[in-house]
Amino acid sequence: MLVCPLRMRRFRRVCVYCGSSNQVDDKWRETARAMAKSLAQRGLGVVFGGGSVGLMGALADAALAQGAEVIGVIPKKLLDLELGHRGVTELVVVETMHERKHRMAELSDAFVALPGGWGTLEEIFEVTTWTQLGYHEKPVGLLNAHGYYDSLAAFLDQATELGFIRRPHRPILQIAPDADELLERLYRVELPRLDGAVLRGPSGP
Numbered sequence: 179m180l181v182c183p184l185r186m187r188r189f190r191r192v193c194v195y196c197g198s199s200n201q202v203d204d205k206w207r208e209t210a211r212a213m214a215k216s217l218a219q220r221g222l223g224v225v226f227g228g229g230s231v232g233l234m235g236a237l238a239d240a241a242l243a244q245g246a247e248v249i250g251v252i253p254k255k256l257l258d259l260e261l262g263h264r265g266v267t268e269l270v271v272v273e274t275m276h277e278r279k280h281r282m283a284e285l286s287d288a289f290v291a292l293p294g295g296w297g298t299l300e301e302i303f304e305v306t307t308w309t310q311l312g313y314h315e316k317p318v319g320l321l322n323a324h325g326y327y328d329s330l331a332a333f334l335d336q337a338t339e340l341g342f343i344r345r346p347h348r349p350i351l352q353i354a355p356d357a358d359e360l361l362e363r364l365y366r367v368e369l370p371r372l373d374g375a376v377l378r379g380p381s382g383p
Contacts, residue, residue, distance in 0.1 A: 186365045186366060187287070187288075187317070187364070187365050187366075188287075189220075189222055189287040189288055189364075189365070190222070190223060190287055191222060191223035191224065191225050191247070191249070191285055191286050191287055192217055192222050192223075192224065192225070192286060192287065192288045192289070192290055192361075192364075193225040193226070193282050193283065193285070193286035193288070193289045193290070193305075194210075194213060194217075194224055194225070194226050194237055194289075194290050194291075194292060195226075195227070195289070195290070195291045195292065195294060195297070195298045195301045195302055196210055196226070196227075196232070196233035196234055196237060196291070196292035196293065196294045196298060197232050197233045197234070197292070197293060197294035197295055197298060198227070198229045198231050198232040198233070198234050198260050198294075198297075199231075199232045199295070200231050200232050202232070202233075202293075205324065206233055206292075206293050206323070206324075207232075207233060207236035208236075209233070209292055209293065209321065209323040209324070210233040210234075210236040210237040210240065210292055211236055211237070211239075211240035212323075212356070212357050213237060213290065213292060213321060213357040214236075214237050214238075214239075214240035214241035214244060214246070215240060215244055215357075216357035216358050216361055217241060217246060217357075217361070218241055218244030218245060218246040219244070220361065222246065223246055223247035223248065223249065223267075224237065224238070224241045224246055224247070224248045224249070225249050225250075225251065225282050225285045225286045226238060226248070226249075226250055226251075226282075227250065227251065227252060227260070227278070227282075227297075228250030228251050228252030228256075228257075228260070228262050228263055228266070228269055228270070228271075229250070229252065229256070229260030229261060229262065229263060230260070230261045230262065230263035230264075230265075231260060231261050233292055233293065233294065234260070234263070235261075235263065237292070238250065238263050238265075238266055239265075242265065242266065242267075247267045248266040248267050248268075249266065249267055249268045249269075249270065249285055250262065250263050250266045250268070250269045250270065251270045251272060251278050251281050251282050251285070252269065252270070252271060252272070252278065253271070253272050253273065253274060253275055253277070253278050254271055254272070254273060257271060279301060279304065283305060283308070283314065283316075286316065287316055288316050288317050288318070288319070288364045289302065289305045289306075289316060289317070289318045289319070290318075290319045290320075290321055290360065290361075290364075291319070291320050291321065292321050292323070293321070293323060293324075293326040293327075302318065302320065302351075305318055306318045306350055306351045309350050309369060310347050310350055315369060317350075317352065317363075317364040317365075317367050317369060318350060318351050318352065318364075319351070319352040319353065319354065319360045319361075319363060319364050320351060320352070320353045320354075320360075321354065321355075321356075321357060321360055322353050322354060322355050323355065323356070325355075327353060331353050334348065334351065335348070346370040347370055349367060349368065349370070350367075350369060350370070352364060352367055
């Protein structure tokens with residue numbers, strides 16, 4: 179098995195996927211604020227879906243309050259629906275969802291999913307697959323705040339036991355209960371690929 183020298187990655191920005199619903203308990207917005215604080219304290223910028231509502235808005239507002247760079251990427255169709263955040267460092271308006279996801283990935287060095295719904299799950303699984311297939315060498319994580327992703331983690335372990343996820347690929351999607359622990363894992367995680375290599379160092383210099 180090919181192995182690269184072990185050293186911590188260097189991140190400039192982290193992409194954060196999260197829910198846009200306002201119909202949730204405030205503890206979930208506090209989760210988003212905690213992630214924003216952890217990123218800002220490390221000098222990391224935030225890339226997110228560009229909305230000003232739900233966890234997206236809480237994340238962006240908290241990161242801005244900490245002085246972090248915040249880049250939102252939002253399709254024209256959702257600009258009004260998700261109330262595009264006009265106070266961010268940069269709001270990128272694109273035509274399609276595919277363009278949105280591609281641009282967010284381009285701007286980011288790692289990916290994190292906070293609690294969310296269909297869109298959050300779709301986005302985090304897509305970038306996890308891209309890492310597995312070697313389309314990028316960027317780590318991926320789930321913030322399992324208040325046990326939100328317990329059932330999903332159990333499902334992924336079951337899929338691994340049954341052979342639908344290859345055992346060396348299961349660690350690609352890191353899971354941790356708080357922001358600091360998750361970010362530390364993303365800095366250090368080994369990323370196996372289909373060719374058997376293990377990527378331990380940063381994707382950049």
